[in-house]
Amino acid sequence: MARNRRYWDEQASAWHGPLARDHWSQREPRWGLWATPESRVSMLPEGVAGMRAVELGCGTAYVSAWLARAGARPVGIDLSREQLATARAMQAEFGIGFPLVLGSAEEVPHRDNTFDLAISEYGASLWCDPHRWIPEAARLLVPGGHLVFLRRSPLYALCARPEGPASAALSRGQFGLERLDWGGRVEFVLPHGEMLRVLRSSGFVVDDLIEIQAPRVAPRDYAEVPADWARRWPSEEIWKARLAG
Numbered sequence: 001m002a003r004n005r006r007y008w009d010e011q012a013s014a015w016h017g018p019l020a021r022d023h024w025s026q027r028e029p030r031w032g033l034w035a036t037p038e039s040r041v042s043m044l045p046e047g048v049a050g051m052r053a054v055e056l057g058c059g060t061a062y063v064s065a066w067l068a069r070a071g072a073r074p075v076g077i078d079l080s081r082e083q084l085a086t087a088r089a090m091q092a093e094f095g096i097g098f099p100l101v102l103g104s105a106e107e108v109p110h111r112d113n114t115f116d117l118a119i120s121e122y123g124a125s126l127w128c129d130p131h132r133w134i135p136e137a138a139r140l141l142v143p144g145g146h147l148v149f150l151r152r153s154p155l156y157a158l159c160a161r162p163e164g165p166a167s168a169a170l171s172r173g174q175f176g177l178e179r180l181d182w183g184g185r186v187e188f189v190l191p192h193g194e195m196l197r198v199l200r201s202s203g204f205v206v207d208d209l210i211e212i213q214a215p216r217v218a219p220r221d222y223a224e225v226p227a228d229w230a231r232r233w234p235s236e237e238i239w240k241a242r243l244a245g
Contacts, residue, residue, distance in 0.1 A: 024094050031043055033214075034214045034215055049071030053118070054114075054118050054119070056077060056118055056120045059123060060086045061090070063121050065090070067117075068098050075100075079103065106136055116141070143245025153189075153234040154192060155234060156225060156236070157187075164224075165229060177189065178194075206240070214235070
């Protein structure tokens with residue numbers, strides 16, 4: 001966790017911060033690398049207005065801003081002071097207020113059964129240990145509460161390389177896949193079978209798994225995953241689950 005905090009404080013905030021205003025200004029949520037519209041994937045549950053929501057690993061908190069505009073009551077938690085500083089600046093600029101908490105999604109300072117919705121878009125879903133943050137999400141949710149998250153796909157993780165774009169061939173084995181250690185940061189990506197077991201053991205029922213395909217005309221390319229690669233194979237995916245009640 002310390003390495004990931006340092007990464008976001010010292011490096012990523014420099015390039016992620018300028019994107020915050022664009023994300024905050026969007027009226028319809030657009031998810032992930034390929035700006036997949038909410039109208040296409042329905043990542044958010046129905047009836048989000050009035051829901052108590054927690055964004056786990058909120059970064060600049062634009063997802064919480066989208067939720068607030070939709071009538072939810074969000075709380076954002078992140079381990080990076082720099083990311084939260086940007087989030088507070090955006091709150092002031094856009095006139096949207098909600099609590100922001102400095103801390104880890106693996107140990108959230110809220111009581112049991114506090115929230116109706118837990119959400120993560122490349123936050124806890126990538127940067128925290130799923131064996132810790134998913135049980136923590138279960139603790140925070142009321143029975144029947146929703147957990148939705150977007151993360152890198154296991155297939156991308158199998159093809160990712162330390163430098164350069166993802167390969168068209170496998171770069172590592174699937175068995176034992178859990179952590180990608182890139183030196184300055186650590187990402188967590190479980191294969192589908194293990195993710196299902198973690199969710200079920202935490203009390204969740206999985207409603208859907210959506211593998212995202214990059215659009216024909218992508219908003220941009222990325223050094224680690226070109227759009228052409230992501231048109232052939234899923235680079236990211238959305239999980240939707242409910243806490244059994």
